[in-house]
Amino acid sequence: xxxxxxxxxxxxxxxxxxxxxxxxxxxxxxxxxxxxxxxxxxxxxxxxxxxxxxxxxxxxxxxxxxxxxxxxxxxxxxxxxxxxxxxxxxxxxxxxxxxxxxxxx
Amino acid sequence: xxxxxxxxxxxxxxxxxxxxxxxxxxxxxxxxxxxxxxxxxxxxxxxxxxxxxxxxxxxxxxxxxxxxxxxxxxxxxxxxxxxxxxxxxxxxxxxxxxxxxxxxxxxxxxxxxxxxxxxxxxxxxxxxxxxxxxxxxxxxxxxxxxxxxxxxxxxxxxxxxxxxxxxxxxxxxxxxxxxxxxxxxxxxxxxxxxxxxxxxxxxxxxxxxxxxxxxxxxxxxxxxxxxxxxxxxxxxxxxxxxxxxxx
Numbered sequence: 001x002x003x004x005x006x007x008x009x010x011x012x013x014x015x016x017x018x019x020x021x022x023x024x025x026x027x028x029x030x031x032x033x034x035x036x037x038x039x040x041x042x043x044x045x046x047x048x049x050x051x052x053x054x055x056x057x058x059x060x061x062x063x064x065x066x067x068x069x070x071x072x073x074x075x076x077x078x079x080x081x082x083x084x085x086x087x088x089x090x091x092x093x094x095x096x097x098x099x100x101x102x103x104x105x
Numbered sequence: 106x107x108x109x110x111x112x113x114x115x116x117x118x119x120x121x122x123x124x125x126x127x128x129x130x131x132x133x134x135x136x137x138x139x140x141x142x143x144x145x146x147x148x149x150x151x152x153x154x155x156x157x158x159x160x161x162x163x164x165x166x167x168x169x170x171x172x173x174x175x176x177x178x179x180x181x182x183x184x185x186x187x188x189x190x191x192x193x194x195x196x197x198x199x200x201x202x203x204x205x206x207x208x209x210x211x212x213x214x215x216x217x218x219x220x221x222x223x224x225x226x227x228x229x230x231x232x233x234x235x236x237x238x239x240x241x242x243x244x245x246x247x248x249x250x251x252x253x254x255x256x257x258x259x260x261x262x263x264x265x266x267x268x269x270x271x272x273x274x275x276x277x278x279x280x281x282x283x284x285x286x287x288x289x290x291x292x293x294x295x296x297x298x299x300x301x302x303x304x305x306x307x308x309x310x311x312x313x314x315x316x317x318x319x320x321x322x323x324x325x326x327x328x329x330x331x332x333x334x335x336x337x338x339x340x341x342x343x344x345x346x347x348x349x350x351x352x
Contacts, residue, residue, distance in 0.1 A: 021188070035335070077277070
């Protein structure tokens, strides 16, 4: 990607991300009073990650079948409250196994 | 405890996060180069941002040269959770952590680092936090570099499997709280349903993916903040205030 355009986008991206993290830490030392705002801030992270995962996860691998298998294993391992690393590796290993089987058939 | 010892303790506490980030950022490196960024551009994105979901959503906006405002809005909404974490973290910092130091540690507020920091018993000191950020930061950067470099060399089978890593991590972050709290579970399901609609429903699929995520998250968040507000933590304080108002 063209260098000057890249740096423009990078600056905006990193700037916004940093300000979001920095401003509350520096400015806001009091507890947020609005219950509605606190509730909104509580739900947003989960909603973001959910929206990013579905349906994009189905197109993240070579085959739809392997993606579904990987998702199923990730959900199962998470329900079992396994560590982040375990869940990621388990799901990736599943994709690897399923795709190997598909290629051999 | 000396600064040096605090730093080392933080650094060691951060090693499990570092390892987790290695695999996830490896997948990001592959994704970024696959999207059209060069190797050093991919690494710079990771160094400057240190945020999985934000980077994953930001790279297509960069490469597609979509309007900058879309980058601002996408990063704002996706990373909004960090502001909540920063607020929470600010309550736990030792009085010795001054404004400049707050500005430094703010750079490393991520889901996992926050979770570990907030679980500490004592007040947080700057050297500990800097240590806790350092090891995951290097994991994130080195993983991205390896992914960006190895993406071409690795067999397609492995690349395909790693493509799922980031999403598997998201699943691992949302499922445990969703299991404990039904409102969180339904909020997630709503966001997923909306997101699927933005992909498959004819007119809705014209909306860009970054904007779709914003709409899904804000709509789900607003609805659930209205119908299922989180419990008041300071029940006593509120009732005493109510009494004061009544009398």
